[in-house]
Amino acid sequence: MLVVLGLGSNLGDSxxxxxxxxxxxxxxxxxxxxxxxxxxxxxxxxxxRRFINTAVTGLYSxxxxxxxxxxxxxxxxxxxxxxxxxxxxxxxxxxxxxxxGELVLSxxxxxxxHPRLRERRFALEPLLELLPNAVEPGTGxxxxxxxxxxxxQGEILRLLPALAExx
Numbered sequence: 001m002l003v004v005l006g007l008g009s010n011l012g013d014s015x016x017x018x019x020x021x022x023x024x025x026x027x028x029x030x031x032x033x034x035x036x037x038x039x040x041x042x043x044x045x046x047x048x049r050r051f052i053n054t055a056v057t058g059l060y061s062x063x064x065x066x067x068x069x070x071x072x073x074x075x076x077x078x079x080x081x082x083x084x085x086x087x088x089x090x091x092x093x094x095x096x097x098x099x100x101g102e103l104v105l106s107x108x109x110x111x112x113x114h115p116r117l118r119e120r121r122f123a124l125e126p127l128l129e130l131l132p133n134a135v136e137p138g139t140g141x142x143x144x145x146x147x148x149x150x151x152x153q154g155e156i157l158r159l160l161p162a163l164a165e166x167x
Contacts, residue, residue, distance in 0.1 A: 003029065003060045003067065004099040004130065006114070006123040007053065009078075010042065011092045014052040015159075017078050021093055022056060024074045028067070029058025035126035036161050041154030043120065044088040052159070055098065055126035064100050068110050071095040098127060104138040113137055118146045121153045 005025065009017045018037065026032050035055045042048050060067055079092040098114045105112040113136060117123055124147040127134060134143045 001060050001101040001103075002057060002099075003097065003101070004055055004057045004127055004134075005029075005071065006055050006094075006096040006098050006117075006126070008051045008094045008122070009092055010049040010051040011090045012079065017093050018052050018054055021074055021078060021095065022054070024077065025056055025058070025095075028070050028074075029056065029060055032056050032058035033130055035129040037159040038122065038125060039157040039159055040122040041156075042088070043122075043153060045086065048090045051122065053122045053126060055123065055130055057130045060100075064097065064103065064105060064110055064112060067100070068097055071097060096123070098123060099134070099137070102137045118143075119150070121147060121150050121156060124150075125156060 007018055007021055009021075015037070022032070022034050033056065038053045040051050040053050042051060075093045075095055080094070085091055096114050097110065097112060098117050100112045103112050106115075114123070117127075118136065124143055128144055128147060132144070135141060136143060136146070
């Protein structure tokens with residue numbers, strides 16, 4: 001199944017964390033591709049550092065919950081402790097399951113597509129870099145049109161192109 005994951009970090013050496021997390025995800029996803037790295041303004045909780053964001057896509061052979069478990073394991077490996085963080089606050093690593101093929105799923109543990117994807121330019125820009133014609137499962141709406149309709153969310157700087165090697 002083709003999946004898309006969104007990655008973000010704004011604690012510690014965020015560039016190194018993102019590059020190393022992508023390497024860890026290469027063990028989980030086949031034919032992994034990474035979007036450019038972006039530096040973005042925090043949303044909702046603005047008294048924190050800017051985030052480094054990217055997205056990856058690849059093929060995954062397990063279930064959505066198995067993928068979520070892998071993602072949580074990788075986040076923990078990079079110092080994320082969900083019990084100690086504030087909502088939308090600082091984090092060493094956040095990995096969101098944005099898309100899982102055409103699946104639409106909503107339960108207390110996992111929602112796919114990610115329930116706030118359509119509100120987040122920092123997630124949509126890298127997703128669209130990887131899959132320029134992506135549409136929202138269930139509605140068929142173009143993610144490009146959704147992204148273009150978003151209100152201003154602050155400056156988004158493209159730091160490194162997708163083909164750049166790790167630092």
